[in-house]
Amino acid sequence: MSETPAVLFVCLGNICRSPLAEAAFRAAAERAGLAVHVESAGLGHWHLGYPPDPRAEAVARRHGIEMGDKRARLVTPEDFDRFDFVIGLDRDNLAGLRRIAPAGSRAEVSLLLDHVPGRKGQSVTDPYYEEDSAFDDAWQDACEGAEALVERLKAKAAKR
Numbered sequence: 001m002s003e004t005p006a007v008l009f010v011c012l013g014n015i016c017r018s019p020l021a022e023a024a025f026r027a028a029a030e031r032a033g034l035a036v037h038v039e040s041a042g043l044g045h046w047h048l049g050y051p052p053d054p055r056a057e058a059v060a061r062r063h064g065i066e067m068g069d070k071r072a073r074l075v076t077p078e079d080f081d082r083f084d085f086v087i088g089l090d091r092d093n094l095a096g097l098r099r100i101a102p103a104g105s106r107a108e109v110s111l112l113l114d115h116v117p118g119r120k121g122q123s124v125t126d127p128y129y130e131e132d133s134a135f136d137d138a139w140q141d142a143c144e145g146a147e148a149l150v151e152r153l154k155a156k157a158a159k160r
């Protein structure tokens with residue numbers, strides 16, 4: 001792994017869950033004093049170039065975090081060599097990532113909640129067609145995953 005771990009979060013639209021995970025992870029890493037490179041991307045093309053969903057921006061803002069100038073983009077085959085971790089938000093995302101990951105690429109591909117003890121294999125539920133409270137749930141899951149990943153990366157950095 002490179003000195004500064006590079007993490008890419010991936011969901012379907014790149015306007016709800018993966019931008020939340022990106023924001024939660026950036027904040028958790030900053031609190032931990034851990035230097036990271038973090039981005040997010042999507043597997044679907046519907047919202048390319050769009051900012052995060054206003055409901056996602058609102059929940060992050062309620063927790064004191066601004067998403068900045070994030071715009072939706074597609075995950076690419078090159079991402080699997082640019083990033084140390086490519087992390088799907090749900091099981092469909094993970095399956096999609098495994099389909100497009102070039103053979104022999106360096107990224108570790110996983111599911112966000114795989115990193116949380118006791119939550120292996122769980123998906124972060126897609127909030128897009130749900131009511132606002134679903135965005136609170138997605139935020140909580142994003143934070144749990146982000147904290148767990150930061151713990152893992154901190155432990156790894158301490159061993160270097």
Ligand code: 4NP
Binds near residue numbers: 017046127128
């Ligand atoms: P996301 O949510 O994958 O968490 O960004 C979605 C956004 C848009 C759609 C589905 C999920 N859509 O079907 O347009």
